[in-house]
Amino acid sequence: MTAIENVLTGVLFNRKNGTEQTEARPRAKELLTFVGLSQEKFDLPAKNLNVVELRRIQLAKALATSPKLLLLDELLTGLTPRECDEAIKLVKLINKQGITVLIVEHVMRVIMGLCNHVTVLHHGEKIFEGTPKEVVNDERVVKVYLGKRFSLCED
Numbered sequence: 001m002t003a004i005e006n007v008l009t010g011v012l013f014n015r016k017n018g019t020e021q022t023e024a025r026p027r028a029k030e031l032l033t034f035v036g037l038s039q040e041k042f043d044l045p046a047k048n049l050n051v052v053e054l055r056r057i058q059l060a061k062a063l064a065t066s067p068k069l070l071l072l073d074e075l076l077t078g079l080t081p082r083e084c085d086e087a088i089k090l091v092k093l094i095n096k097q098g099i100t101v102l103i104v105e106h107v108m109r110v111i112m113g114l115c116n117h118v119t120v121l122h123h124g125e126k127i128f129e130g131t132p133k134e135v136v137n138d139e140r141v142v143k144v145y146l147g148k149r150f151s152l153c154e155d
Contacts, residue, residue, distance in 0.1 A: 003049065004028050004042045006057050010064030031060040035090060052083050063094070070094060072103040076110050088113045108146070112136070120145060 007028040032042055035056040041049060046057060055075060062070060072091070076084050084107065091114055095101050105111050111118060111132065118135045120128045122145065128138045135141055 001046055002043050003032060003037060003046055003053070003057050006046055007031055007060045007064055010061040014065045028060070028064065031063055032057070034063070035060045036086065051078055055079075055087075059090070063099075067099060069100045069102060072101060072105075074105055075103070076105060076107055081109075084110055085113075108136075 004025070008024055011024045011027045011031070029039075029042065033039070037053060037056045037060070041053060046054060049057070059075070075091075076087050079087060088110060091101055091103070101114075103111070103114060105114075115132055118130065118132055119126055120135055120138075120141050127144060128135055128141050130138070136146070
């Protein structure tokens with residue numbers, strides 16, 4: 001399947017938004033553009049795209065269903081710091097559109113840059129919950145998860 005065909009599945013699945021079949025392709029293009037996939041990649045087979053491009057397609061497909069809650073599980077794994085920064089901006093933009101985002105991520109820089117509220121799990125049990133600043137200053141989190149204090153850069 002091509003990039004646009006992947007997103008079309010989400011658009012067509014989401015019939016509740018009133019999208020007619022004739023409107024589906026333009027909506028899929030709009031979503032792919034929103035997530036930052038370059039237009040020349042829209043009609044390429046997804047198997048020929050790189051990891052970053054595939055993540056963008058996955059995100060566009062999820063957004064095509066008009067979610068109120070978007071669950072992201074390690075969306076940023078394997079991305080470069082620059083790619084992570086771009087993804088953080090995109091997730092913030094999605095959140096500003098009124099979509100609640102729940103993200104599972106192990107890259108602390110990403111969590112600190114994205115989250116208003118953090119829950120830390122250890123072996124499936126919640127060990128702390130609070131703001132990013134509170135989390136990185138909790139001794140249990142430092143000992144069990146971080147290993148050392150995380151420097152929280154504040155703007």
